Amino acid sequence: MTYVPIGHDATVYAPPAETPEPELYHPKTFIGKYIWSQDAKVIAIQYSITAIGVGLVALVLSWLMRLQLGFPNTFSFIDPSAYLQMVSMHGMIMVIYLLTALFLGGFGNYLIPLMVGARDMVFPYLNMLSYWIYLFAVLLLLASFFVPGGPTGAGWTMYPPQAILTGAPGAGWGIILMLVSLAFFIVGFTMGGLNYVVTVLQARTRGMTLMRMPLTVWAIFTATILALLAFPALFVSAIMMTLDLTLGTSFFMPGIVSQGKQLGYGGGSPVLFQHLFWFFGHPEVYIVALPAFGIVSDILSVNARKNIFGYRMMVWAIVGIGALSFVVWAHHMYVSGMNPYFGFFFATTTLIIAIPTALKVYNWVLTLWQGNIRLNVPMLFAIGFIFTFIHGGLTGIFLGNVAVDLALSDTMFVVAHFHMVMAIAPVLVVMGAIYHWYPKMTGRMLDDTLGKIHFWVTFLGSYAIYLPMHYLGFLGVPRRYYAMGDTYFVPDSAQSLNASITIAALVVGVFQLLFLYNLVWSYFKGKPSGDNPWEATTLEWQTADTPPKHGNFGPELPVVYRWAYDYSVPGAAKDFIPQNEPPDLSAAGAGVPRT
Amino acid sequence: MTNEALTNPASLPVENGLKGVVSDWSSDQRAFKKVPWGKAMMWVFLLSDTFVFASFLVSYMTVRISTTVPWPNVSKVFSLTVGGQEVPLLLIAIMTFILISSSGTMAMAVKFGYQKDRRKTALLILATAAFGATFVGMQAFEWTKLIMEGVRPWGNPFGAPQFGSSFFMITGFHGFHVSVGVVFLLIMAAKVWRGDLDRETPGFLTGRRGNYEMVEIMGLYWHFVDLVWVFIFAFFYLW
Amino acid sequence: MTHAESHGHANPAPAKLEGQAHPISVYLWIWGLLFVLSFFSYLVDYFHFQGFLRWSLILLFMFLKAGLIIAIFMHMAWERLALVYAILVPTGRS
Amino acid sequence: MLAPGLVVWAKFVNVPDEAAEVEVVSQQWHWSYRFPGKDGVLGTVNSRFVDDTNPFGMNPDDPHGKDDVLVASQEVHLPIGKPVKMLLRSKDVLHNFAIAEMRVKMDMVPGMVPYMWFTPTRTGKFDVLCQELCGTGHFTMRGRLVVEDEGAFGTWLAGHPTYAQTSARVAGDAETGKALYAACGACHGAAGEGNAALHAPRLSGQGDWYVKQQLKYFKQGVRGAHKDDEFGRTMAPMAAILADDTAIDNVVAYIKSFPVAPASAAKEARSDRRAGDQYARACGICHGAKGQGIQAMNAPRLAGLDDWYLDTQLKNFKTRIRGTHPDDKYGSQMNLIAATLIDEKATRDLVAYISAMR
Numbered sequence A: 001m002t003y004v005p006i007g008h009d010a011t012v013y014a015p016p017a018e019t020p021e022p023e024l025y026h027p028k029t030f031i032g033k034y035i036w037s038q039d040a041k042v043i044a045i046q047y048s049i050t051a052i053g054v055g056l057v058a059l060v061l062s063w064l065m066r067l068q069l070g071f072p073n074t075f076s077f078i079d080p081s082a083y084l085q086m087v088s089m090h091g092m093i094m095v096i097y098l099l100t101a102l103f104l105g106g107f108g109n110y111l112i113p114l115m116v117g118a119r120d121m122v123f124p125y126l127n128m129l130s131y132w133i134y135l136f137a138v139l140l141l142l143a144s145f146f147v148p149g150g151p152t153g154a155g156w157t158m159y160p161p162q163a164i165l166t167g168a169p170g171a172g173w174g175i176i177l178m179l180v181s182l183a184f185f186i187v188g189f190t191m192g193g194l195n196y197v198v199t200v201l202q203a204r205t206r207g208m209t210l211m212r213m214p215l216t217v218w219a220i221f222t223a224t225i226l227a228l229l230a231f232p233a234l235f236v237s238a239i240m241m242t243l244d245l246t247l248g249t250s251f252f253m254p255g256i257v258s259q260g261k262q263l264g265y266g267g268g269s270p271v272l273f274q275h276l277f278w279f280f281g282h283p284e285v286y287i288v289a290l291p292a293f294g295i296v297s298d299i300l301s302v303n304a305r306k307n308i309f310g311y312r313m314m315v316w317a318i319v320g321i322g323a324l325s326f327v328v329w330a331h332h333m334y335v336s337g338m339n340p341y342f343g344f345f346f347a348t349t350t351l352i353i354a355i356p357t358a359l360k361v362y363n364w365v366l367t368l369w370q371g372n373i374r375l376n377v378p379m380l381f382a383i384g385f386i387f388t389f390i391h392g393g394l395t396g397i398f399l400g401n402v403a404v405d406l407a408l409s410d411t412m413f414v415v416a417h418f419h420m421v422m423a424i425a426p427v428l429v430v431m432g433a434i435y436h437w438y439p440k441m442t443g444r445m446l447d448d449t450l451g452k453i454h455f456w457v458t459f460l461g462s463y464a465i466y467l468p469m470h471y472l473g474f475l476g477v478p479r480r481y482y483a484m485g486d487t488y489f490v491p492d493s494a495q496s497l498n499a500s501i502t503i504a505a506l507v508v509g510v511f512q513l514l515f516l517y518n519l520v521w522s523y524f525k526g527k528p529s530g531d532n533p534w535e536a537t538t539l540e541w542q543t544a545d546t547p548p549k550h551g552n553f554g555p556e557l558p559v560v561y562r563w564a565y566d567y568s569v570p571g572a573a574k575d576f577i578p579q580n581e582p583p584d585l586s587a588a589g590a591g592v593p594r595t
Numbered sequence B: 001m002t003n004e005a006l007t008n009p010a011s012l013p014v015e016n017g018l019k020g021v022v023s024d025w026s027s028d029q030r031a032f033k034k035v036p037w038g039k040a041m042m043w044v045f046l047l048s049d050t051f052v053f054a055s056f057l058v059s060y061m062t063v064r065i066s067t068t069v070p071w072p073n074v075s076k077v078f079s080l081t082v083g084g085q086e087v088p089l090l091l092i093a094i095m096t097f098i099l100i101s102s103s104g105t106m107a108m109a110v111k112f113g114y115q116k117d118r119r120k121t122a123l124l125i126l127a128t129a130a131f132g133a134t135f136v137g138m139q140a141f142e143w144t145k146l147i148m149e150g151v152r153p154w155g156n157p158f159g160a161p162q163f164g165s166s167f168f169m170i171t172g173f174h175g176f177h178v179s180v181g182v183v184f185l186l187i188m189a190a191k192v193w194r195g196d197l198d199r200e201t202p203g204f205l206t207g208r209r210g211n212y213e214m215v216e217i218m219g220l221y222w223h224f225v226d227l228v229w230v231f232i233f234a235f236f237y238l239w
Numbered sequence C: 001m002t003h004a005e006s007h008g009h010a011n012p013a014p015a016k017l018e019g020q021a022h023p024i025s026v027y028l029w030i031w032g033l034l035f036v037l038s039f040f041s042y043l044v045d046y047f048h049f050q051g052f053l054r055w056s057l058i059l060l061f062m063f064l065k066a067g068l069i070i071a072i073f074m075h076m077a078w079e080r081l082a083l084v085y086a087i088l089v090p091t092g093r094s
Numbered sequence D: 001m002l003a004p005g006l007v008v009w010a011k012f013v014n015v016p017d018e019a020a021e022v023e024v025v026s027q028q029w030h031w032s033y034r035f036p037g038k039d040g041v042l043g044t045v046n047s048r049f050v051d052d053t054n055p056f057g058m059n060p061d062d063p064h065g066k067d068d069v070l071v072a073s074q075e076v077h078l079p080i081g082k083p084v085k086m087l088l089r090s091k092d093v094l095h096n097f098a099i100a101e102m103r104v105k106m107d108m109v110p111g112m113v114p115y116m117w118f119t120p121t122r123t124g125k126f127d128v129l130c131q132e133l134c135g136t137g138h139f140t141m142r143g144r145l146v147v148e149d150e151g152a153f154g155t156w157l158a159g160h161p162t163y164a165q166t167s168a169r170v171a172g173d174a175e176t177g178k179a180l181y182a183a184c185g186a187c188h189g190a191a192g193e194g195n196a197a198l199h200a201p202r203l204s205g206q207g208d209w210y211v212k213q214q215l216k217y218f219k220q221g222v223r224g225a226h227k228d229d230e231f232g233r234t235m236a237p238m239a240a241i242l243a244d245d246t247a248i249d250n251v252v253a254y255i256k257s258f259p260v261a262p263a264s265a266a267k268e269a270r271s272d273r274r275a276g277d278q279y280a281r282a283c284g285i286c287h288g289a290k291g292q293g294i295q296a297m298n299a300p301r302l303a304g305l306d307d308w309y310l311d312t313q314l315k316n317f318k319t320r321i322r323g324t325h326p327d328d329k330y331g332s333q334m335n336l337i338a339a340t341l342i343d344e345k346a347t348r349d350l351v352a353y354i355s356a357m358r
Helices: A030-035 A040-070 A080-116 A124-146 A173-202 A215-246 A270-304 A311-327 A342-368 A377-400 A402-408 A412-442 A448-475 A493-525 B003-007 B017-025 B037-066 B090-114 B118-148 B161-194 B213-237 C002-008 C024-046 C051-073 C081-093 D002-013 D136-140 D150-158 D163-168 D174-188 D208-220 D230-240 D245-256 D273-287 D307-318 D331-338 D344-355
Strands: B080-082 B085-087 D020-027 D030-035 D069-071 D075-079 D084-090 D095-099 D104-108 D115-118 D124-130 D142-148
Touching: A040 A080, A040 A124, A040 A493, A080 A124, A080 A173, A080 A215, A080 A270, A080 A412, A080 D136, A080 D273, A124 A173, A173 A215, A173 B037, A215 A270, A215 A311, A215 B037, A215 B161, A270 A311, A270 A342, A270 A377, A270 A412, A270 B037, A311 A342, A342 A377, A342 A402, A342 D002, A377 A402, A377 A412, A377 A448, A402 D002, A402 D104, A412 A448, A412 A493, A448 A493, B017 C081, B037 B161, B037 B213, B037 C081, B080 B090, B090 B118, B090 B213, B090 C024, B090 C051, B118 B161, B118 B213, B161 B213, B213 C024, B213 C051, C024 C051, D020 D075, D020 D095, D075 D150, D084 D095, D084 D104, D104 D115, D136 D273, D136 D331, D142 D150, D174 D230, D174 D245, D208 D230, D208 D245, D273 D344, D307 D331, D307 D344
Parallel strands: D020 D084, D075 D142
Antiparallel strands: B080 B085, D020 D030, D030 D069, D084 D115, D095 D104, D095 D124, D124 D142
C-alpha cells in the first residue's frame, strides 16, 4: 500500500481506499445500456429530457395564460376554468416536475459521481427505479389533461377546501391525479435522493474531503437533504387530501355549506394543510435555488479564472440557508388567517435568511472582481443570474417583512418576485449549465452565436416581462385573476402594460425553441470540444473519455490533491491546476496549504 | 493526523469523541467511517421516514384539537371483554408486547449474523417475521372489530369523525410498514438460510453481492417500525 | 464513548467480521426493560391517571423506550459520533 | 428594516378597543355583511343553520342575533374616521377580503374567524376583491366599500332588515296575487308561459326569490332604466303598478303556483358538445348542471327559458346594458362572465344549448 502525498503540505497523506470498489452492473444489450440503464449519466439525461419535455408543456400553458391576460376575451378556448387550470398546471410542472427534477435528477445524477470521483451512484438499481417512477408520475400528471373535468384548477398550492369542492375546475379526477402523481414523484425522488446523499457522504474518491468538493456538489447535496426532509410533509398532506376527497374524511374540512348544500364534513382545519404545504413549500424554493447557487459559483470561478471568493463562507452559507429554510415557512401565510402573532417570529427568521444569501451575492461579485473574465455563453448566463437574483432577492425582503407583505401578498408583485427569484434565475442557471456541461455530455460545443442571441433575448426579455409586473402589483392587481375590469383602482393603462408583457413573454418563449434547435444541431454538427474546453479544474473534466464511459474514470479512480478552485495560481505553469494533479508536477509549494 | 498514522498503515487513523466527529467530517472518502453504504442509506431513509410519521402525528394532533365534537374515550373504544370484565386497551397492550418481542429477536438475529451463525440468524429472522405477521393479524382483527362497531373513516358512533380517519390512516400506514417489513424479512430469511450471504451471491435484481450487513440494515428498518409504534401508542392510544 | 472503546474495537477480528458484536445479555436486558416500560405505560391508562401526571408519565416512558430502541437495538450508542450527530441533529431540530 | 415592519405589524394585530365590529360573510362568489345592531353584540352563527331562508346561518335561539342587521349585498358602507374590526367568516372555501387602496387584506377560512381592522380616512368608493383563489368565479368576486359620513351611513344601515325582521316575513298570498297578475298575464301569459311576440319571458318555474328581486329592480329603476334596454323599458312601468313589497310578495306567490312544465312544445334536445362543455365549465357552476338555478348562488333558473330571451339578456350583460347599475347586487358578475362570449356564434351556440334544457 503506497501513500501518496496530497495537498501542498507534504505531511498530509492520502490514505488507501477504505472500501473495495463494488462491481458495476454491465449491460449487454442496447436496452440495458440506454433504456433500463443503471448508469447515472444515462439516467441523468433521461431525467433531463423528460423534465424539459414536460417543461415545454408548461411553457405553452404560460403563453396561453399571458394571451388571456394581455388580450382578454379574444380567445374562445380560454374560459375562466381553463385559465385556472393553466395557472395550476404551469406552476406545479415548473416548480416540481421541471426544476426539482432537472436540478437534482438531471444535474445531480450527472455531476455528483463525476465531481466526487465515484464510479457511479452507490445504488445504481435504485437510481434507475427512481427515474422510472418519476416518468410514471409525469405521465399521471399529463393524463389529467384528458380526464373528465380536466386537470385541477386550484392553483399549484392546491389549498383545500376549494381544491376538492365543486366550485373549482378539475375537483374530481384532476385533483386526484395530481395528488397521486405527487405521491409517486416523492417516492421516486426519495430513491434518487438517498443515492445522492450517500454518494456524497460515503463514496468520495481518495483525497476528496468535503471541503474540497466543488460548490455544485455541496449545493445539490444540501438541496437533496432539504428535499428528503421536506417532501414528507407534502406526501402526508397529499394522502390526507386524497382521503378527504375519496373517503369523506375531514382532515382539512370544517363544516361547509357549498353552493347551498350542507356537506357532511366537520371539524377539520384548512390552515393545517397550508402549514404542511409550506413546510414543504419553502424548503422547495431552496431545493430549486441552492443547486443554482452552486452551479453559478463554479461557472463564475472557471470563467473568471479565479478561485471562488470565500469558499468556506459559501459552504456554510449553503448549509445555513438550508437549515434556516425550515423555520420560515409561515411567511407564505401572513394573511392566511393563522394566529397573526406568528407573523413576528416568521418575519424575523425570514429576514435572517437574507444574511447568508446576501453573503453569497457579495462573494460572487468579489469573485468577478479583477478576474480574467472570459465572457462566453455560460458566463453570460451566470452573470445574468446574479442580476435577476439580486432583483428577486430584494423584492423578497419586501415580502418577507410582514407589514409590507400585507399589501403585496396575492398580487402580481408576488408573481413577479417569485418568477424573478425562482423561475428566471434558476432557469438562466439551467441554461448556463447546459452550455457549460454539454461538451462533456456529448463531446461537442454548442453554437456560440446562437447561444449569445439566446442569452440576450432571454435576459432582457425576462426584465420586459417582470419589471412591469412589479408595478401592477404595487397597484394591487391580484394574481390568478382571469380578467380585471370594473375596478376603481386599476387604471386603464394597466391593460396596455399587460399586453406588452404578453408580447415579451411570447418572444422569449419562441427564442427558447432556438435553444432546443441549438441542442439538436450541435449534437451532430457542433465543434468537437476535447476533454476540457473550459480549462476547468474539477474532476469531471479530467475523465479519460468525453463523454465519459460507464464507470466514469477508466481503470483507476483519480486521487484528489487540492480543492476545486486552483485558478491562476502564482508561479504555476498553467492558469488552472486540475484537482487530481499531484503537487510535485506543478510548481511545488505554491499557494496556500489547503487540506 | 498523527505520526502514528503514517508509520502504521494497517489501521486507519480513527479518533473518538468530539475530535472524532471533526476528523471524520473533514476526512476524505467517507464521512461515516466503517459504515457501509447500505447502512448509511437506511439511516438517511429512516430520517426521511421519521418526517413522514411526524407529519402524520402532528396532523392528527391538530385535528384532534381543532375538531368541535368531543374525542371518543380511546381506552373504552379499544377495550376487550375478557371473562365478562372490560379490560381497557388489552389488545393494544398485547400488540405492543409482540412488536417489542420482534424487535428483541431481530436484534439478536443481527448479532448472530455478524457471528456468521447462519442457522440461528435465519431462525431468529423467521421468528421476527412471525411476530410481525401476528401483529398485522391483530391489527386486522382490531380494524374488523371497529368496523363492525360502526367506525368509518368519515364518522363513528363514539364522537369526532376525525377519530376514525386518523386511526385508519395512521395505523394503516404503520401496518403497511410492518407488512413490507415482514415480506422483506421472509426474503432475507430465505437468503440467509440458503447461505447467499456466506457465499456472497449477487442479488436477484440489484446484482450486489450478499453480506451480513444486510441483516443489520433490515434490522434498522424493523426497529424503526417498532419505534414508530412507541410514539403511536403514546399519542394515539394513551392520550 | 466507553462503549465504543470496549465494544467497537475490543475484537481485533478481520475487517469482514467487524460489525456490531455485543453480548446477547445486553439485548435480553433491554428487551426486558422495554417490556417493563410498556407495562408501566399501560398501567398509566389502567389506573386512570389524569392531567399533568398522566402526560409526564406517558412522555417519559415513551422517550425512554424510544431511546433504548435507538441506542441499543439500532446500535446507535456504538456508532461513530459523526453518524450519531448527523441523524440526531436534523431530527431534534424539527 | 425589520424593526419598523414589526412595529407596524403590532399595530395591525392589536385592535383598538373602540373599534366597531362588522362581520364579512363570504361564499362562492359573493360578499355579504352583518352589523351587530343595537345591542352591539353579534349573535352566534353556525354553518349547520345555513339554508335558503337563513343564508347567514344565524342561531335562531340566540337573543343577541335578533337585532343583527343583515346586509345581503356586495356593497357595504362604513362611517368615516371610525376604526372598524372586520370579522371574516367564510361559508365554503378560502377567500380573502382585500381592499387594495387601504392596503389591508386577510384570508377568510371556513371554520375560523380571522380578523383585521382599519380606519377609513377618506370618503368614496373602494373595490373589495377576493385575493385567495376560490374557484372558477374567483375573478368575479367583487364587492364595494363605500365610505361616507356618519349620517349617510346611518340612513344606509337603517335601510337593511334585522334578523328578526327577515325571519318574521310572511309568505305572500297567492289569492290576492292572482288579481294583480292579470296585468302581467297579458304579456307573460295566463300560466306564465311567456310570449315571444311581446318579448315577455317565461315566468313559470322561476325561483320566487329571483322574480321578487327583479320586480324590485324594475320598480327602483335598477333594471330597465338603461336607454338601450328596449324590452326592459317596457317592463319598468308595469312593475310600478305593484304598490309595495306586500303586493310584490303576493303576485310572486301566485306566479310560484304555476306548473313548472312549460306549455310550449319541448324542442328537441341538442347535443352540442362544445357548448355543453362551455356551459358546464362556466355557467353550470352557479346555475346548476341542469340549469335549475341555485338560490344560494343567487343564480336564477335557466332551464325552460326561450332562446330569444336568453340571447337578449346575454347581450345586454355583455354590452353592459344590464347589470351595471350600482344597486344591482350581482349583475356585475354576469357582465364579467358574458364578456367571455367572444362572438355572435359563441353566444348563439350557448343559447341554443341552454334553451334546450328542461
